[in-house]
Structures are given as structure tokens and as C-alpha cells.
Amino acid sequence: MSEKRRGFDPGGPVAGIFFLVAAGAFLADGLSGGHAVTVAVMVPAVLIGLGVVGTVRVLTRGRRRRLR
Template identity: 85%
Template structure:
């Protein structure tokens, strides 16, 4: 492979941004913060009736973002 084609291949890989990782990380950090606040407080920081649907909706959003950006992750490799 020539040096020029290696450089152009490398520059194509660098240009993309995959939002799936940051979205997933942010979701789990917020979730961990909610559980930590619940554990450290005397009562319930977030009611179970609210927390369970929020967790399922958040997992759905994370899964949707990962599915929608799957082709982008393949191109970044």
C-alpha cells in the first residue's frame, strides 16, 4: 500500500464522532448518581414508581442511539 493511500485512509477514520459512547456513559452516570443519592439519604431520593420507568426509558434511548450509530462505529475501525 502506498504512503498516500495510508494517509487518506487514516484521515477518513479520524473525522467521525460516535455519540453512542457519551450518551451511554452519561445515562449510567446519572443513574449511578440517583442510586447513590437514594442510598445516602434517609428516605427515598427518587420514588420507585418513578425510577423504574425512567431506567427502562433510558435503556431504550441508549439502545436506539447505539442501533442508529452502528454503521458509524463500523467505519471508525
């Protein structure tokens, strides 16, 4: 009996790491007295991160369909 070998889908871990980093930055900003991360840095970083996560998800869409 041959079992299908399941591949690794990097979309989930990339998204998870991005959202953990974003949550950590917001938490550090909220717990600090001042601004830990300025808005001028945070907004582009979040937009770029969402773009990277979206790109990885689109590129690995076929792999996720095969894993089901």
C-alpha cells in the same frame, strides 16, 4: 498522504451520561435517610433511558464500523 477523518460516535457518550445519572440517583437514594427517588419514577426512567441508549447505539452502528 491523505488520512481518513474520523467521525464522532455519540453512542458511547450517551450511554456514559445515562449510566452516570442512574448511578447518581441510586447513590443519592442510598445516602439519604428516605427515598430520594421513588420506585414509581425510577423504574420507568431507567427503562426509557435504556431504550434511548439502545436506539442511539443501533442508529450509530454503521458509524462505529467505519471508525475501526
